[in-house]
Amino acid sequence: MSGLADRYAALVAAGELKPDPEQAAAAARLEALQHELERPAPKPGLVGRLLGSKPPASPRGLYMWGGVGRGKSMLMDLFHDTLEAGPKRRAHFHEFMLDVHARLRVERQKERGDPIPPVAAAIAAEAQVLAFDEMVVNNSADAMIMGRLFTALIADLGVTVVTTSNRAPQELYKDGLNREHFLPFIALIENRLDVVALNGPTDYRMVRMQGVNTWHVPNGPAATAAVREAFFRMTDYPPEDSVHVPTGSLDLGGGRTLHVPKSLKGVAVFSFKRLCGEARGAADYLAIARNYHTVILVGIPRLGPDQRNEAARFVTLIDALYEHKVNLIATADAEPADLYPAGDGRFEFERTVSRLIEMQSLDYLALGHGET
Numbered sequence: 001m002s003g004l005a006d007r008y009a010a011l012v013a014a015g016e017l018k019p020d021p022e023q024a025a026a027a028a029r030l031e032a033l034q035h036e037l038e039r040p041a042p043k044p045g046l047v048g049r050l051l052g053s054k055p056p057a058s059p060r061g062l063y064m065w066g067g068v069g070r071g072k073s074m075l076m077d078l079f080h081d082t083l084e085a086g087p088k089r090r091a092h093f094h095e096f097m098l099d100v101h102a103r104l105r106v107e108r109q110k111e112r113g114d115p116i117p118p119v120a121a122a123i124a125a126e127a128q129v130l131a132f133d134e135m136v137v138n139n140s141a142d143a144m145i146m147g148r149l150f151t152a153l154i155a156d157l158g159v160t161v162v163t164t165s166n167r168a169p170q171e172l173y174k175d176g177l178n179r180e181h182f183l184p185f186i187a188l189i190e191n192r193l194d195v196v197a198l199n200g201p202t203d204y205r206m207v208r209m210q211g212v213n214t215w216h217v218p219n220g221p222a223a224t225a226a227v228r229e230a231f232f233r234m235t236d237y238p239p240e241d242s243v244h245v246p247t248g249s250l251d252l253g254g255g256r257t258l259h260v261p262k263s264l265k266g267v268a269v270f271s272f273k274r275l276c277g278e279a280r281g282a283a284d285y286l287a288i289a290r291n292y293h294t295v296i297l298v299g300i301p302r303l304g305p306d307q308r309n310e311a312a313r314f315v316t317l318i319d320a321l322y323e324h325k326v327n328l329i330a331t332a333d334a335e336p337a338d339l340y341p342a343g344d345g346r347f348e349f350e351r352t353v354s355r356l357i358e359m360q361s362l363d364y365l366a367l368g369h370g371e372t
Helices: 004-013 021-038 046-051 072-082 093-110 116-126 140-156 183-192 204-209 221-235 239-244 272-276 282-291 305-323 346-358
Strands: 061-065 088-092 129-133 160-165 193-197 248-253 256-260 262-264 267-271 294-300 327-332
Touching (some): 004 021, 021 061, 021 072, 021 160, 061 072, 072 088, 072 160, 088 093, 093 116, 093 129, 093 140, 093 248, 116 140, 140 160, 221 262, 221 294, 221 327, 248 282, 256 282, 267 272, 267 282, 272 294, 282 305
Parallel strands (some): 061 160, 061 193, 088 129, 129 160, 267 294, 294 327
Antiparallel strands (some): 248 256, 262 267
16 A cells, blocks of 8 residues: 555646645645554563553644645545554544444443543544544533543543644634633643644635536436535545445434434535424524535425425525535425425525525635634
8 A cells, every 4th residue: 555645646646636735744744643653662661561651652643724625634534544553543523522422421321430531441442543524613512521531532542633624723612602611622632733734725625516516406317416426526435336325413412313314524415305394493404504514405396385394494404504604515396496486484485595596606615614
């Protein structure tokens, strides 16, 4: 297997990536980290064994942050794929935190005291290298435990963390409830990880979106094929391996979860029936908007007066996606202006029509997820 730097250089030489000094510097730093991780750990001397000395500190991890589409996830994939040390784990950060909360619930049921140390120990036993994509903190439940959890993982258990984020460390959980409890986590990042900015001139997400129609009419095989192609273009997932596209689940709060038929690299696929045909509220749609930068919504019907509830939920969904600047790719039986021609709430639906049209514009698509 060729090394990370060789793989990165080959992508530049092939024209798949444009020369970018910040990307190249990050690739070099990641390869240096790989060499540290792959180097055999020194064996403790006799005195160290007798005194039960702690293992040497883990190599410094990396926190890569920057604007949308600057290649952070691509570098993360190269790092994980070419790393020949383990055990290792790569995960979307939101999915990792869902797993953490599930483990904490199990430990709390045992009533054996503080649940964080055994959860951290179990995670460290499974992976000594954790690679996270899209670190973001949107709720107090995550904020309250992250400092203690990651201190245990990094400082106590020697886990090396590499992560990406759209935000600089000091911007994480900005203005969040009880943010003072989160500040130790920011300090941990700045003390134990190298912070690397990636804000090069090329937005590869926009490059992938060039020529991609975001609204496909009518529903049917052609529209389905178009959004399928968009999904693979957005995620770099090989279409020939489509049977193995990951599924996921989204924590909606209150012990509720939402099944996500396809979920990869911040892109999620849902059906209109699942999101708007079932009883859902604004909090559910906000959870989707916060956790995915692109939503592919399939099977939007032309709505009649007897579907006012579905129309109202659709309005709320689009409001949430629009406010969080989520890209929307959809299949529908009509253009936005003709989706809901008559019925209760038709006047309010006009705002949704306007937003759906704006969400197809290049100016909107160029905005970063969560920008206001």
